[in-house]
Amino acid sequence: MNASPTPMPGRPVRGSTTGRSLMAALDLFGRRWTLRIIWELGNEPLGFRLLQRRCDGMSSSVLQQRLRELQEARLAEVLRDGNYTLTPLGHDARESLGPVIEWSRRWAAELADAPSTAAEGAATASATGSDSGPRAGHLRFLARNHRTGDHGP
Amino acid sequence: MNASPTPMPGRPVRGSTTGRSLMAALDLFGRRWTLRIIWELGNEPLGFRLLQRRCDGMSSSVLQQRLRELQEARLAEVLRDGNYTLTPLGHDARESLGPVIEWSRRWAAELADAPSTAAEGAATASATGSDSGPRAGHLRFLARNHRTGDHGP
DNA sequence: AAGGGGTGCTTCGAATTCCGAAGCACTGCC
DNA sequence: GGCAGTGCTTCGGAATTCGAAGCACCCCTT
Numbered sequence: 001m002n003a004s005p006t007p008m009p010g011r012p013v014r015g016s017t018t019g020r021s022l023m024a025a026l027d028l029f030g031r032r033w034t035l036r037i038i039w040e041l042g043n044e045p046l047g048f049r050l051l052q053r054r055c056d057g058m059s060s061s062v063l064q065q066r067l068r069e070l071q072e073a074r075l076a077e078v079l080r081d082g083n084y085t086l087t088p089l090g091h092d093a094r095e096s097l098g099p100v101i102e103w104s105r106r107w108a109a110e111l112a113d114a115p116s117t118a119a120e121g122a123a124t125a126s127a128t129g130s131d132s133g134p135r136a137g138h139l140r141f142l143a144r145n146h147r148t149g150d151h152g153p
Numbered sequence: 154m155n156a157s158p159t160p161m162p163g164r165p166v167r168g169s170t171t172g173r174s175l176m177a178a179l180d181l182f183g184r185r186w187t188l189r190i191i192w193e194l195g196n197e198p199l200g201f202r203l204l205q206r207r208c209d210g211m212s213s214s215v216l217q218q219r220l221r222e223l224q225e226a227r228l229a230e231v232l233r234d235g236n237y238t239l240t241p242l243g244h245d246a247r248e249s250l251g252p253v254i255e256w257s258r259r260w261a262a263e264l265a266d267a268p269s270t271a272a273e274g275a276a277t278a279s280a281t282g283s284d285s286g287p288r289a290g291h292l293r294f295l296a297r298n299h300r301t302g303d304h305g306p
Numbered sequence: 307a308a309g310g311g312g313t314g315c316t317t318c319g320a321a322t323t324c325c326g327a328a329g330c331a332c333t334g335c336c
Numbered sequence: 337g338g339c340a341g342t343g344c345t346t347c348g349g350a351a352t353t354c355g356a357a358g359c360a361c362c363c364c365t366t
Contacts, residue, residue: 004322009261015189015209021261022254026188029253032324032352035179036168048343056168059325064344074264082343089263096256099249100182101175108162108174110242111227157351185323185353201314212354217315235314313362323352333342 006069007031028073033058035097037066038086041076042094045083159222160184181226186211188250190219191239194229195247198238 007013007027009020014030016023029035033055040046040054052063067084070076075090086094160166160180162173167183169176182188186208193199193207205216220237223229228243239247 009257009264014185015211021257022192023189025253025257025260026192030183030185030188032167032183035183036176039175039179049341057326060344061326061346062324065324073260089260092259093253093256096252099252100178100246103246103249104162104174104178106245107178107226107242111162202312210355213315214317214355215353218353307366309364309366311362311364313360315359315361317358318356319354320356321352321354323350325348325350327347327349329346330344331342332344334340336337336339 006072008073028069031066031069033062033066034070037063037070038075038090038094039097041084041086042091045079045085047083051084159225161226181222184219184222186215186219187223190216190223191228191243191247192250194237194239195244198232198236200236204237 005011005013007024009024011024013024013027015027036055036058037051040051046054048060048063048067052058052060055063067076070090071078074087075093076084077087079085158164158166160177162177164172164177166172166177166180168180189208189211190204193204199207201213201216201220205211205213208216220229223243224231227240228246229237230240232238
């Protein structure tokens with residue numbers, strides 16, 4: 001598969017020709033699964049397959065690609081026993097995601113307070129369309145959720 | 154373009170069949186440009202074109218799609234004058250990104266301390282490949298950066 | 307009136323990213 | 337030997353993103 005450049009400060013990234021660190025971070029974190037991997041590796045070091053399973057059976061090729069990027073960006077590294085783990089910088093990043101996690105709880109609570117209005121407003125047409133259901137491919141993917149209980153705080 | 158369902162708590166999302174709020178948030182934020190839009194709208198309400206320019210000329214079709222999703226997820230709304238703005242919940246999300254921003258600075262500082270080692274290690278081959286330069290399409294895209302100074306703290 | 311510049315979006319085909327199945331090499335156990 | 341697990345790789349297809357062009361509308365100038 002292709003390997004688009006890993007977003008890193010100082011490099012041109014999507015959103016900044018000068019590689020401004022904030023934009024590099026937003027670009028890095030805006031790649032599918034990156035946040036999730038950081039999250040899971042923050043719990044404990046994991047091997048490739050176990051990490052894949054913790055990420056709900058995500059595609060191995062993308063996982064490999066993301067691990068490469070995270071290593072290049074110095075957020076992750078491989079231990080002698082072959083497990084992947086976060087670097088101190090990576091753990092720092094995960095800590096910084098803590099308020100986001102807290103926010104997601106407030107988000108859920110907010111939507112639970114007004115569930116019938118969540119799909120109203122300017123996005124009504126889009127919401128109706130998206131409620132037609134996930135694609136069959138998604139369903140098959142999600143049915144492969146091996147964990148009955150998600151890890152997390 | 155296709156409209157995959159907007160990740161929201163309680164809905165099946167990539168990474169969780171039960172729509173666990175953390176996973177919904179990670180899925181939502183893991184879409185290209187979402188974090189950036191939240192960031193830019195946190196500064197001030199913006200019209201569509203101006204917001205597009207603030208996001209370095211990102212594709213209008215994706216911007217429109219993201220705005221729909223953010224509205225559906227109750228993070229953004231349209232004002233009477235047509236400008237887009239974050240809801241209180243959206244501003245809350247942006248605040249929660251503050252520590253991530255601080256982290257990105259530490260990230261840049263860390264990499265600046267050891268720039269020659271950033272591309273070494275297990276990801277050497279990948280880094281070499283990615284250093285071949287962004288695709289020509291990226292260069293053309295980045296050359297359209299209209300802002301000389303990025304907004305931000 | 308026409309023309310030009312701006313606005314908010316939409317459409318469409320191309321490019322890129324992600325996906326999932328299959329595969330390979332290796333290890334350890336029975 | 338077979339089987340199950342490991343860490344990855346490959347490949348073609350699906351999904352997402354992209355960017356150019358377009359449309360309708362508005363406002364201002366000539």
